[in-house]
Amino acid sequence: HVVRDYPYRREMARFGYERYFAYRQRTDNCANCMVGDTTQGLAQNLSQLYLDAGRADDAIAVCRRLVDERAADVSPYKLAETWDRIAWAHWQKGERQRAIEITREALARYGGTVRADELRRTLARFEAEPAR
Numbered sequence: 272h273v274v275r276d277y278p279y280r281r282e283m284a285r286f287g288y289e290r291y292f293a294y295r296q297r298t299d300n301c302a303n304c305m306v307g308d309t310t311q312g313l314a315q316n317l318s319q320l321y322l323d324a325g326r327a328d329d330a331i332a333v334c335r336r337l338v339d340e341r342a343a344d345v346s347p348y349k350l351a352e353t354w355d356r357i358a359w360a361h362w363q364k365g366e367r368q369r370a371i372e373i374t375r376e377a378l379a380r381y382g383g384t385v386r387a388d389e390l391r392r393t394l395a396r397f398e399a400e401p402a403r
Contacts, residue, residue: 281324284317288333295344307344311337311353318356327360334360351377351386355393362397371397 277283291313295306314337321330334357342350354377362370374394381387 281317281320284313284320288313288317292336292341303346303348305344305346305349307337307341308346308349310341311345311349315352315356318360322356322360322363325363327363330360331357347381348384348386351381351384351390354381355386355390358393358397367397367400367402 274280288310292310294309296304296309298304298306314333318330318333321327321333334353337345337353338350338357345353354373358370358373358377361373371394374390374397378387378390378394381390
């Protein structure tokens with residue numbers, strides 16, 4: 272992590288994501304951690320930087336790769352965060368219905384995790400906003 276206005280922040284995040292995508296963190300000192308949680312954190316960071324830059328498709332691709340290749344290694348509550356990010360990326364693209372569908376699917380899968388309230392808030396926001 273670097274300061275917010277560092278000009279190469281996105282490139283640094285991309286390097287970390289690519290270089291350490293297969294990283295398997297130690298879990299012997301954490302009751303709820305899984306070996307892919309660090310990678311999920313890298314994906315969250317990079318996808319947020321892409322969203323901030325108006326690159327929603329790149330944010331979705333980063334998160335989808337994590338889900339497709341590492342989901343079995345990532346904690347359910349971390350996967351809920353990832354799906355929430357995917358939904359917000361679709362929202363940013365103007366794909367309201369797709370964002371709602373993704374959030375509902377995430378709630379069905381991860382509604383029992385500590386991130387359920389966050390997903391419910393996201394869904395409420397999407398549903399409250401009129402279609403464009």
